[in-house]
Amino acid sequence: MTAIDSGRQIDEARRLYDAGNLDAAAAIFATLAADAAAPDQASAAVGLSVTAERMAQTLLEENAPAEAADLLLQALSVPGVADAARLRVLLGIAHLEMACAEFEVAVEAGPDADTAALAIELLARTLPLRGRDADAETVWRYGLDHQDADLAAQVQMRQDRP
Incomplete structure (x- = not known):
């Protein structure tokens, strides 16, 4: 990939993010962040982190902690993802929400x-x-x-x- 291609892709990912198309933005950010030769790798890693955080928070607000956890694990699997500690905290929160749901079912049973x-x-x-x-x-x-x-x-x- 050339620097021009990478620049166009990261611009497209940012545009998609701004438009609210977070899945598509995350896919582009993840691809670029995983490419050690990409000139925009660091920017993509930040973009992926920000996008994953926003998506996970939305899923948690929608009471979908398992989906949030899956998304966060995918983001954390990308080498060099920025703000990994923050994403791990969100992953922990998702796990707490899942634990609460399981405890509730156990109480009811x-x-x-x-x-x-x-x-x-x-x-x-x-x-x-x-x-x-x-x-x-x-x-x-x-x-x-x-x-x-x-x-x-x-x-x-x-x-x-x-």
Whole structure:
């Protein structure tokens, strides 16, 4: 690829990004960022990072953490992607959201008091990490007020420990 081709491609990727066509922009940025010989490799790596971050945040807002995680893993697999630490933090957030969803399903399934109490504790302790303190309180209250006295006692014990 010549410098002119690379320059045209990065300009096209920026245009696509500005137009909101993030998938197409990310594809071009990823191709250029992965090409060690591309004169715009560093700019493409930044463009990929910014695009992936924006896409992941949108997916998280749309309650699609698994898709956000997949997207972030793809971006992180590109050698030299810029702001990898920031993308990894977003990946962690996506995993927290997925964990919360799994804990919630486990609470609802509640096959036994031990498992349900553990799921309630994990969910209630994880939700505040996502700024969902009120939801965490609701989860604790659900466990503490549960009709199964053994479950309620286990939840109380778990809530009382540091």
